[in-house]
Amino acid sequence: MIHFRDKNLIPIWEKLQSGIELTFEDGITLYGSNDILSIGKMAHWLQREKVGDAVFFVVNQKIEPTNICVLSCKFCDFAVKKTSPEAYEMTIEEILSKLNDELMEVHITGGLHPDWEWDYYVGMVKEIKKHFPKIDVKAFTAVEIDFFSKKFKKSIEDILLELKEAGLRTLPGGGAEIFSERVRRSLFNQKIGAKRWLEIHKIAHSLGIKSNATMLYGHVETFEERVNHLLKLRDLQKETNGFLSFIPLAFQPGDTGIKMRNQFTSAIDDLRTIAISRLILNNFDHIKAYWIMLTEELAAVALNFGANDLDGTVGGERIAHDAGAITPMQLAKNKLINIINDANKIPVERDIYYRPLKLYSEKIVGKVSYINTLPFFQNLNFNNYKIFTAPPRQLGFLFKEGFIDAGIISLVDYLEKESDYRLLKYGIVGNKNVKSVILYSKVPLEQLNKKCIAVSDETSTSFRLMQAILELKQGFDLNYIREKISYRKTNLSHFDAFLTIGDDALKFMNNKPEQFKYHYDLAQLWYEWKSLPFVFAVWTVKNTLSESQCEEINQLLENSLKKFFDGKIEIEKFHLSNLKLSSGEIADYLNNLTYRIGVDEIKSINIFREIYDQLKMSNKNIMNLIERF
Ligand code: SF4
Structure with a gap:
């Protein structure tokens, strides 16, 4: 329940609950509203619908192989010319020396070097994969890909395919800054515009290379330009489904000489932009609070304003620091975990594709992220437990690793751990058919x-x-x-x-x-x-729970089922729109399943x-x- 101080937000809330995407006008209404808490609550609601209580981070390293750049974008405090005393270039050996076996991801971006050969870039990716096969490579913004294409006279497809062959997994989201020709001409007129950036990401997606997207805000852009930027990203995501996450980047003025009313963006503007991004980008699964630029404190608040990812340990980040970011160079993993736990969320260590690797929280209930678990969870109140939602295979992996205390788990994963877990009386069972x-x-x-x-x-x-x-x-x-x-x-x-x-x-x-x-x-x-x-999934709890605790959970599940099926089944419009089915069709589907494990199910x-x-x-x-x- 949200108590709106700004009544103009109510129609937007109704649209969100019905699964209807927001328009340009809605975006402007959101930016024009002072009711920040209501905007945050709406974003937090959508965040929880998408990923439950999970907040992701990755153990990663940022590498900027050079700060020498052929361009001179006005807002850039990082790049220098070759003759500058501050210019640096890294050899592949130097890059390898910054990596270690604990890392899951390396994030590589840098200046557009005038002299380096194509072999250097391909070799860099290859050598990283050769020495550190576990590390996923996220490298080269669309601006760099465009530069390679022109400099080495290869098509974008060929550039991307050669990098993919070498071991590149994803593209980072930078380089777009803000999709506005006006701003591009004023601040980075030699750099590629929106059209080319979107084209390069579209080609990457078609080749099976996922990517991220960013928006640099808080400089000279207008709210209209921010909303347009988000809508263009949402349109491409509809076409390709290739974006993993969106990262709003607060502008760091540093010594750029770009004059601002206030040097840094305000905390209110940062939170509002994160929340509005969450609300408009309804087809993006993940919104990132980039703590390097936001500060740790604000990033923590953002976890209740629509953000569900803190990026990562980001060892060695330079660009933001050269522009005056005040966060420490390397935030320890433990600190990230504490920030997330303090926000009452589940810290989830992930890989580059957001597959969960480890959970850092106690008392976790696993929930398969499908509508067929709704009869259990719609009326369930597990006091003191956090809910971790994921598709069956991801959940099964975490379950087998011992991170899940109780939950509805895919049958084969339960069979792998039968000796450590106890079967409850409930599950998801298809009778003569299952439909899903x-x-x-x-x-x-x-x-x-x-x-x-x-x-x-x-x-x-x-x-x-x-x-x-x-x-x-x-x-x-x-x-x-x-x-x-x-x-x-x-x-x-x-x-x-x-x-x-x-x-x-x-x-x-x-x-x-x-x-x-x-x-x-x-x-x-x-x-x-x-x-x-056929029993597809079962409710199970760790053996460490006593008989009476198991009975208590059985009772909670029984009550929850009874409440759900007692009378007319009510499904939120949000789910109906998401599944593209009518409420009658979903009710038929759920009624067709069995949720109790009896004699035939055990057999x-x-x-x-x-x-x-x-x-x-x-x-x-x-x-x-x-x-x-
Ligand atoms: S923003 Fe990128 S392309 Fe522009 S000067 Fe800086 S490093 Fe070079």
């Missing part, structure tokens, strides 16, 4: 032998169930490739079939993929094989346990699955 675990195929199932199947990167159990049916029952020999299968942007035409699960599978329900004429509900195939329901789990053991014994199956991200 579907194999789409170009050919009838009987003809799938020797084919290649794309497998959703979110599945644990459904993949094993598919293997059981196709390999053990049908006797097929198949190849699998893990893919991000998204309703929003999916190019699966080169596969013979694909397996989609959860909310994405539901989004396909009324919009079947044209080329894939045949679709198979895996719960239905299991039922036809074993005459039993089915026992049969599947044996099958799963058989599958694990077969090395071939593992060899045939290519993990690609």
Whole structure:
């Protein structure tokens, strides 16, 4: 419940709750409002809808190989000319000497060097991957990519493909500054404009290179230009779904000579910009509070204003410091963890693709991020526990590592840890069908032998169930490739079939993929094989919980289910719009599932346990699955 002091914000709140995207006018209304707390609360609501209580960070290192730049952007306090006494150039060996095995990501950007050869850049990425295979390389802004393309007379595609081949994972989001021709002419007229920046990121996305996006604000731009910037990013994200995160960057005036009313942006403006970014960029999963520029204190507040990422340890950052940022050069990982815990969030150490690696909080309940867990969670109040929401496979990974105390976990992940966890009386069960675990195929199932199947990167159990049916029952020999299968942007035409699960599978329900004429509900195939329901996920708790604590949780779950199914099922409009289904269709879907584990369910789990053991014994199956991200 938000008590709006500015009533103009109420229609915006209604749109957000209905899953309707905000317009340019809404953006201007938000920037024109003094009701900062209400804007923050709306952003925090959307943040929690997207990622629950998680706040991400990465153990990373910033490298700027040179500060020599052929350009002289007015606002840049970092670049110098070759003859400057402050000029520096790093060799690849010097770059390698700054890395270590603890790092998960290296972030490389720098000046546009007049003399370096193309081999230097490709060699840099290659050598990093050779010496530190675990480190993911995020390198070269669109401005640098454009510079390489012109200097080395190669197309953008060729530049990006060669870098990808060398080991580049993602592009950083810088270089765009603000998408305004007026500002570009005034502050960085030699640099690429919005059109070229967007074009380069679009090409990167088409080549499977994800990227980030930034917006430099707090200099000479107007609120209209900020909102336009956000809308352009949202449009490209609709087309490509290739952006991982958005980072609003507060301008650091330093010695740039750009005269401001106040030297630094105000805390209010920073928080408002983070919140408005969260609200307008409804198709971005992550909004970053870049603590280097914001200060640690403000970044902490931003975690309740729509931001769900603190970037990382950022060892060795120079650009912001040369411009006068006041935060320490290297914020210890522990400090980041404390900031996040103090904001009552879950610190999540991640990799470059936002896959969670470790959680740094106690008392965590795991929740699969699909609508089918709503009957449990809509009315559930787990006092003193924080909820961590993720797709089944990510959640399963953290569960197996021991970070999850209780929760609804994919069946095969539970089977891996049966000795440490106790089964409760609840789960997600498909009876004669499930509707949200579907194999789409170009050919009838009987003809799938020797084919290649794309497998959703979110599945644990459904993949094993598919293997059981196709390999053990049908006797097929198949190849699998893990893919991000998204309703929003999916190019699966080169596969013979694909397996989609959860909310994405539901989004396909009324919009079947044209080329894939045949679709198979895996719960239905299991039922036809074993005459039993199939248990996809189970509620489980750590063995350390006492009998009475387990009973208490069982009771909470039972009450929650009863409340949910008692009378008419009420689904928030936000979910309906997200899933592209009517409330009747979602109610039918949820009513069709079973949530209690009874005799048949236990029998089915026992049969599947044996099958799963058989599958694990077969090395071939593992060899045939290519993990690609
Ligand atoms: S902003 Fe980038 S391109 Fe412009 S002068 Fe600085 S380093 Fe060079």
